[in-house]
Amino acid sequence: MLNTNQHTYRILAIAPTPFFVDRGGHVQIYEQARSLIALGNELELCTYHIGRDMPGIPTHRIMNIPWYTKTDAGPSYQKLYLIVLLFFLSWREIRRIKPDIMHGHGWDGCWIAFLLSKLTGVPFVFDMQGSFTGEIVAHGYAKTHSLFFHLLQWIEKRTLHLGPVVTQSQQMVDDAIRDFGVRPDRIYHTYDGVDTDEFRPGLDASDLRAQLKLPTDKKIVVFVGLLKPYQGVDSLLEAVKILVDELHYMGAHFLIMGFPDEDKYAARAAAMGIGTYCTFPGKIDYKQLPRYLALGDVAVAPKLSPTEGDGKIYNYLANGLPIVAYDRPASKEILGDLAFYAELGNARSLADALHQALTDEAKAAELGRKGRELALEKFSWLAVAKRLMAAYADVIARR
Numbered sequence: 001m002l003n004t005n006q007h008t009y010r011i012l013a014i015a016p017t018p019f020f021v022d023r024g025g026h027v028q029i030y031e032q033a034r035s036l037i038a039l040g041n042e043l044e045l046c047t048y049h050i051g052r053d054m055p056g057i058p059t060h061r062i063m064n065i066p067w068y069t070k071t072d073a074g075p076s077y078q079k080l081y082l083i084v085l086l087f088f089l090s091w092r093e094i095r096r097i098k099p100d101i102m103h104g105h106g107w108d109g110c111w112i113a114f115l116l117s118k119l120t121g122v123p124f125v126f127d128m129q130g131s132f133t134g135e136i137v138a139h140g141y142a143k144t145h146s147l148f149f150h151l152l153q154w155i156e157k158r159t160l161h162l163g164p165v166v167t168q169s170q171q172m173v174d175d176a177i178r179d180f181g182v183r184p185d186r187i188y189h190t191y192d193g194v195d196t197d198e199f200r201p202g203l204d205a206s207d208l209r210a211q212l213k214l215p216t217d218k219k220i221v222v223f224v225g226l227l228k229p230y231q232g233v234d235s236l237l238e239a240v241k242i243l244v245d246e247l248h249y250m251g252a253h254f255l256i257m258g259f260p261d262e263d264k265y266a267a268r269a270a271a272m273g274i275g276t277y278c279t280f281p282g283k284i285d286y287k288q289l290p291r292y293l294a295l296g297d298v299a300v301a302p303k304l305s306p307t308e309g310d311g312k313i314y315n316y317l318a319n320g321l322p323i324v325a326y327d328r329p330a331s332k333e334i335l336g337d338l339a340f341y342a343e344l345g346n347a348r349s350l351a352d353a354l355h356q357a358l359t360d361e362a363k364a365a366e367l368g369r370k371g372r373e374l375a376l377e378k379f380s381w382l383a384v385a386k387r388l389m390a391a392y393a394d395v396i397a398r399r
Helices: 024-038 079-097 106-120 132-138 147-160 170-180 206-211 233-245 262-271 286-293 312-318 329-335 347-359 361-378 381-397
Strands: 010-015 042-047 059-061 101-105 124-128 165-167 187-189 219-224 252-257 278-282 298-301 323-326 340-342
Touching: 010 024, 010 079, 010 106, 024 042, 024 101, 024 381, 042 079, 059 079, 079 106, 101 106, 101 381, 106 124, 106 147, 124 147, 124 381, 132 147, 147 170, 165 170, 170 187, 170 329, 187 381, 219 286, 219 312, 219 347, 233 252, 233 262, 233 347, 262 278, 286 312, 298 312, 298 347, 312 323, 312 329, 312 361, 323 329, 323 347, 340 347, 347 361
Parallel strands: 010 042, 010 101, 042 059, 101 124, 124 165, 165 187, 219 252, 219 298, 252 278, 298 323, 323 340
Antiparallel strands: none
């Protein structure tokens, strides 16, 4: 059981990523840090050379590497030397601020924090945002059951035993215990969160509707996320085509927000004959996202990874939107029965679920209302920060 002592801490967060970019994993890092500071903790963040500074988060960056400009998610061989640079930056900051605990974000954040813990004696937690092997397979760097895949699984298992783990998904907790032998008392389920004051129903977005030239006589289906196959964007376009061509439903327009491949997907939608049913505005500033979501009548979350978290769902809930999602453990853990579900990876099933959400207005309204209530009750960022502090207390007490 977690120690619930809410003593405050000096925290060094290590984020091997181009923080801040407007995508889900970075929102989690930012909101965790902001909420921990709001509860009286001192937190400083070490990260890559690129990305934008966020107000209220003291941020330290590695030396400028002008040829590395990658800001989307996924593996890169160049991260090998970025990790080394981030290790030395973090070591310098440990000597300066003398933290009580380190918070290593992601798998490479865990490796850095583990080595620094061995050198300095400062304890750490590993913030596992998803499966190591799952991410690499999803991005096309390895094939399931290949020799390389089995090597990655070995690395994943070894990493999970380097130190205490915090994660946002009960499915990831269960998998770590069952598949990798992690002790139940060394993994902490903290959930993800949402700012329910900013993300809320009833926001005025009429100016955005005009700016984006969205139709006024159709319902708007919103999606936000990285525009990549593993996020289900290809599957979503297939579902839109089925909805229009086979189910003969022309009363919806799809606002597909995100980057990096918005032009490619816009061209694909046009080639599929559904270009007039889709708008691709590109990257959305996180601070403006609540108003963009307010344009929606229905939200869709077609992510394909069975266990990887999906922060957009929390935002959809807080905005009071009825949600269409693939039936996967990570989504169902958050939503329970508060969604229109489709069979995982089945575009026809996704089209059917979208059709139901768009035509059953009474059920859609009920799910949206109950989703907002769930966000208020369970998923505030301050509640997440308190769970993190309880995990810190437990880890420090065990030293």
